[in-house]
Amino acid sequence: MEYYELDSIDLQLLDALQRDASISNVALAERVNVSPPTCLRRVKRLTESGWIERQVAVLSSDKLAASLGHGLSALVEVSLDRQGSEHLGAFEARAVAHDAVQQCWRVSPGPDFVLVVQARDMPHYLAISQTLFTQDANVRNVKAFFATKRAKFTMTWPLSFRTPTTSTI
Known part of the structure; x- marks a missing residue:
């Protein structure tokens, strides 16, 4: 290498x-x-x-919301009954395939997944939740937090303090 x-x-x-x-x-x-x-x-x-x-x-969420409808951002914790790799993989595959899921994180400890979901409105979120959560018998618990204000959004990594690293390619 x-x-x-x-x-x-x-x-x-x-x-x-x-x-x-x-x-x-x-x-x-x-x-x-x-x-x-x-x-x-x-x-x-x-x-x-x-x-x-x-x-x-990176699109403007405010302009999209004004143009396409109100817009609803949700951070969703999902816990599964069975955490075998095949069960985690199956849920993850369904979540990442859904257009409304902007981010999907496997986390520990606590819930198994945290999703960032963008919906047009509450009925749209309900449809998403039925598709991803309600129809999956392995989903034990879902806890959604709805954003009321985005105080910060960035995709940048703080690199100025880092020292050079070695990586394989």
Whole structure:
């Protein structure tokens, strides 16, 4: 296996790209003080080695809610009766396949899963809950928390304090 050690330039590139992946290569190169061809090579290497999984657009929840309906965000704890790997895997597969589930986390201790669910409204959430929870005999307990305000939302990792690490590629 080949080892790829992140250096301070790589960390600066990752930090800048996680904040704004639409930045041009020239602007990114200027920000981290390297030439544009070097910057392009490094970003390509970071992507090919799996440090960058994908680039996405983060949509405005307020504008979507105003345009498509009120919008309802729920954080949902799910506990299963049987926790064998086949049971956990089956529930996880159903949850991640559902479009309304934005995030699915296996957690411990406590519930088996925490889901972040985005619904149009309460009737839509009810339909989602019937599909994911009510129809599954292995679901023991569901506890939903409905968001009243989003105080912070970010996808960034704090990289400025980190020292370079070694990883296999």
